[in-house]
Amino acid sequence: MTTKCSRRSFLKASGLVSAGLAITSTLPDKFLLWAEEQGMLKATYTPTFCEMCFWKCGAMAKVINGRVVKLEGNPAHPGARGKLCARGNGGAGLLYDPDRLKTPLINTGARGEGKYKKASWDEALGFAAERLNKIKQQYGPESVALFTHGTPTDHFLPLMWAYGTPNIGMPSFAQCRGPRDVGLELTFGEGIGSPERVDMVNSKVVVLFGSHLGENMHNSQVQDFSEAVGRGAKFVVVDPRFSIAAGKADTWLPIRPSTDMALILAWINIIIKQGLYDREYIGAYANGFKELADAVSEYTPEWAEKETDLPAAKIVEIAILMGKNAPAVCIHPGRHSTWYGDDVQRTRAMGILMALLGSWGRQGGTYIGTKGSFPKGESKPYPEPSKAALNLGNYPFAGGEGVTQVIRTATITDQPYPIKGWFVSGTNLMKSIPNQKETLEAIKKLDLLVAVDVMPFDTVMMADVIFPECTYLERHDALAVGKGKSLTVSLRQPVIEPMYESKPGWWIAKELGKRLGVGDYFPWNTYEEKLKSQCSSWGISYEELKTKGTITIPDTSDPYITATNQPVFKTKSGKIELYSSELKENGFDPVPRYTKHPEPAAGEFRLIYGRSPVHTFSRTTNNPELHELYPENEIWVNASKAREMGLINGNYVSLVNQDGVKSNPIKLKVTERIREDCVYMVHGFGTTSKELKNAYGKGADDQGLITKYAVDPICGGTGMRVNFVRLQKEVKHA
Numbered sequence: 001m002t003t004k005c006s007r008r009s010f011l012k013a014s015g016l017v018s019a020g021l022a023i024t025s026t027l028p029d030k031f032l033l034w035a036e037e038q039g040m041l042k043a044t045y046t047p048t049f050c051e052m053c054f055w056k057c058g059a060m061a062k063v064i065n066g067r068v069v070k071l072e073g074n075p076a077h078p079g080a081r082g083k084l085c086a087r088g089n090g091g092a093g094l095l096y097d098p099d100r101l102k103t104p105l106i107n108t109g110a111r112g113e114g115k116y117k118k119a120s121w122d123e124a125l126g127f128a129a130e131r132l133n134k135i136k137q138q139y140g141p142e143s144v145a146l147f148t149h150g151t152p153t154d155h156f157l158p159l160m161w162a163y164g165t166p167n168i169g170m171p172s173f174a175q176c177r178g179p180r181d182v183g184l185e186l187t188f189g190e191g192i193g194s195p196e197r198v199d200m201v202n203s204k205v206v207v208l209f210g211s212h213l214g215e216n217m218h219n220s221q222v223q224d225f226s227e228a229v230g231r232g233a234k235f236v237v238v239d240p241r242f243s244i245a246a247g248k249a250d251t252w253l254p255i256r257p258s259t260d261m262a263l264i265l266a267w268i269n270i271i272i273k274q275g276l277y278d279r280e281y282i283g284a285y286a287n288g289f290k291e292l293a294d295a296v297s298e299y300t301p302e303w304a305e306k307e308t309d310l311p312a313a314k315i316v317e318i319a320i321l322m323g324k325n326a327p328a329v330c331i332h333p334g335r336h337s338t339w340y341g342d343d344v345q346r347t348r349a350m351g352i353l354m355a356l357l358g359s360w361g362r363q364g365g366t367y368i369g370t371k372g373s374f375p376k377g378e379s380k381p382y383p384e385p386s387k388a389a390l391n392l393g394n395y396p397f398a399g400g401e402g403v404t405q406v407i408r409t410a411t412i413t414d415q416p417y418p419i420k421g422w423f424v425s426g427t428n429l430m431k432s433i434p435n436q437k438e439t440l441e442a443i444k445k446l447d448l449l450v451a452v453d454v455m456p457f458d459t460v461m462m463a464d465v466i467f468p469e470c471t472y473l474e475r476h477d478a479l480a481v482g483k484g485k486s487l488t489v490s491l492r493q494p495v496i497e498p499m500y501e502s503k504p505g506w507w508i509a510k511e512l513g514k515r516l517g518v519g520d521y522f523p524w525n526t527y528e529e530k531l532k533s534q535c536s537s538w539g540i541s542y543e544e545l546k547t548k549g550t551i552t553i554p555d556t557s558d559p560y561i562t563a564t565n566q567p568v569f570k571t572k573s574g575k576i577e578l579y580s581s582e583l584k585e586n587g588f589d590p591v592p593r594y595t596k597h598p599e600p601a602a603g604e605f606r607l608i609y610g611r612s613p614v615h616t617f618s619r620t621t622n623n624p625e626l627h628e629l630y631p632e633n634e635i636w637v638n639a640s641k642a643r644e645m646g647l648i649n650g651n652y653v654s655l656v657n658q659d660g661v662k663s664n665p666i667k668l669k670v671t672e673r674i675r676e677d678c679v680y681m682v683h684g685f686g687t688t689s690k691e692l693k694n695a696y697g698k699g700a701d702d703q704g705l706i707t708k709y710a711v712d713p714i715c716g717g718t719g720m721r722v723n724f725v726r727l728q729k730e731v732k733h734a
């Protein structure tokens, strides 16, 4: 059996990627696997967890002769259940990517020019520390901001807190799930968690708004989705595009983009008017029903038909379907929710729909997260910043996760106080925050830009000093605590030693901490020492974790509301807030209301974007294995529109947005599977970093075209589907 063959059958069996997309192993891997089969070499397996996206699936790494030849899902891990997605399988492609950052680098040219000299760790750490200390002296520690994503956060957040800044920016909040989390917190007093606590496996009806599962490839969630489809659950997919999920659905609702709120409010109205809501549940757990009923009474199915372009009769039919199958109805609240700027309210509307159906905390709806927890460790208290975090004044509900673009504006304007340094770890700001011109302007103004990364992506290549982190397969990281149905804990441990001169994030944070005078926040010699002591205080065997990779704590699951398992709503009123007095007090609509959004003019299309199942944003675009599967993105254009413009499948076009910004040439995908008023592309392509030999210049960058964004006044999320483009035919592009 060759590897290629076994991978194929594995992928096929997993149902996660089609067999045709199997990853081919490299020649050295093939030889090693052959030698192992012949009994000449022995393989070892090391459990760890994946960082190719943020689902943190448990993985088993197979190593022969010091080389990682294969990654498989850990059967004991709830996010993986023995399978990895294509990106997880392709993790070794990152490890062995020849374009990886290999040594610390110090900029020797103008910022962004890409001229670097190799430096020793001591030199690079000293360079950063000296400048960080200078900013602290001159402006105060608050004038440095941390931008971060993924497990590097576990190391650099404490470092920056110890340094004294409260300014944290996470694109995974303000450009992603911020509005969803805030909307649900305002309604139920808590978010939906990650992995989302959706109980699709037990649902009779599942409703997806966008949420393009199958392209959005969060492993166990896609497994749940497949299982529910196989079991015959009814799927309703609301999407202007016939997504993979729509292809599996009973009902596809090709909604006019930006009008989801109209549909949800009409559904709420119908469910109330027809008495399809769960009276007992609402009576026991919710407040504001009357105010809600009054506020939504104007949203009739006929009105919604005009807004959404969906037939009124169909809207009624689905409302009845949901009502009849409640509470086993899963209204998936989505994840990437920064769409149109009224996104907290859209998520609140979804939450209200869940409440009316009595599905929050009920089988087939959403489940109650484990009540199990681990004791909080003692740590030295962090200094109290003397200036408030930048978010707080602007967005009352933003919380501590950071509104990236507010930090960017402060960097440009020096208001309310200057931001002089950016510390960027595991996030590619040029690709993730809208309006690149502003990002560039802010970066140009900085006194210091530090990057900690594994690859020379666009933002990294503008840094003054670059710290090469080793990949997740070469390091320890913080324990991953899973709060799904049960409490779980997983370990990341090195599968092989760090390659080149790369170092783990924990080491970089500790060493920089020493040089910033905050070394006592890292009072251990190695991270493993810290992990061992944490395990012993949690009553877990570190040795068991090392061999199994993941441990599920027994008797920590009680997922549904029962007489003895009553829900706790941490809202102001202690109830589900159909009417939010908290929003009202802050000058916002207490019940969601419909606002019309601008429509594309003749000849224009709304630009919408999403995921490829084999890539994670920009971060995998250079991965040799994943690049081979999907080297460049395409632009989906409705077939009759393409005909009108004389464009055919495979032509290259450029996209020009309302502000005259033009994209790289991008290949046309002419299809019936999208509405006429929008075009669709996969996010993350069109990198500008020449260091990335596979990805440079391939495909087009959606972010470049997103010059306009609609800020959610409640949480600061940036709605990014508010840009319109025209298509310009290009001569064939290599």
Ligand SMILES: Nc1nc2c(c(=O)[nH]1)N[C@H]1C(S)=C(S)[C@@H](COP(=O)(O)OP(=O)(O)OC[C@H]3O[C@@H](n4cnc5c(=O)[nH]c(N)nc54)[C@H](O)[C@@H]3O)O[C@H]1N2
Binding pocket: 053, 176, 177, 209, 210, 211, 212, 213, 215, 216, 217, 218, 238, 239, 240, 241, 243, 255, 256, 257, 258, 259, 260, 334, 335, 336, 337, 339, 608, 609, 610, 611, 612, 613, 614, 615, 616, 617, 680, 721
């Ligand atoms: N393979 C892969 N999987 C991933 C990721 C990845 O990078 N790669 N990223 C992960 C992360 S962090 C996130 S946040 C999620 C994002 O994935 P999701 O949370 O699923 O993102 P959405 O924006 O909801 O979904 C995109 C879909 O929305 C549709 N859409 C566009 N406009 C509208 C509209 O106005 N109304 C409706 N109803 N639909 C619309 C698009 O056609 C597209 O099908 O994916 C996660 N999973």
Ligand SMILES: Nc1nc2c(c(=O)[nH]1)N[C@H]1C(S)=C(S)[C@@H](COP(=O)(O)OP(=O)(O)OC[C@H]3O[C@@H](n4cnc5c(=O)[nH]c(N)nc54)[C@H](O)[C@@H]3O)O[C@H]1N2
Binding pocket: 051, 148, 149, 150, 152, 170, 171, 172, 175, 176, 177, 336, 425, 426, 427, 428, 429, 431, 432, 433, 434, 452, 453, 454, 455, 456, 457, 460, 469, 470, 471, 472, 609, 610, 616, 617, 618, 619, 683, 702, 703, 706, 720
């Ligand atoms: N236009 C547009 N904008 C978007 C989106 C979109 O669909 N369209 N999606 C939004 C969403 S949902 C999200 S969550 C955000 C995500 O956006 P980001 O937070 O920027 O996340 P990534 O793109 O994953 O970050 C990529 C960077 O992390 C680096 N990296 C990878 N692994 C490691 C590691 O182990 N250590 C370190 N130190 N670095 C590592 C990569 O090399 C790369 O430079 O973007 C948002 N912005």
Ligand code: SF4
Binding pocket: 050, 051, 052, 053, 054, 055, 056, 057, 083, 084, 085, 086, 087, 088, 089, 217, 218, 219, 220
């Ligand atoms: S969903 Fe895929 S990429 Fe994400 S952690 Fe799991 S295996 Fe890795």
Ligand SMILES: [Mo]
Binding pocket: 172, 175, 176, 177, 335, 336
């Ligand atoms: Mo996201």
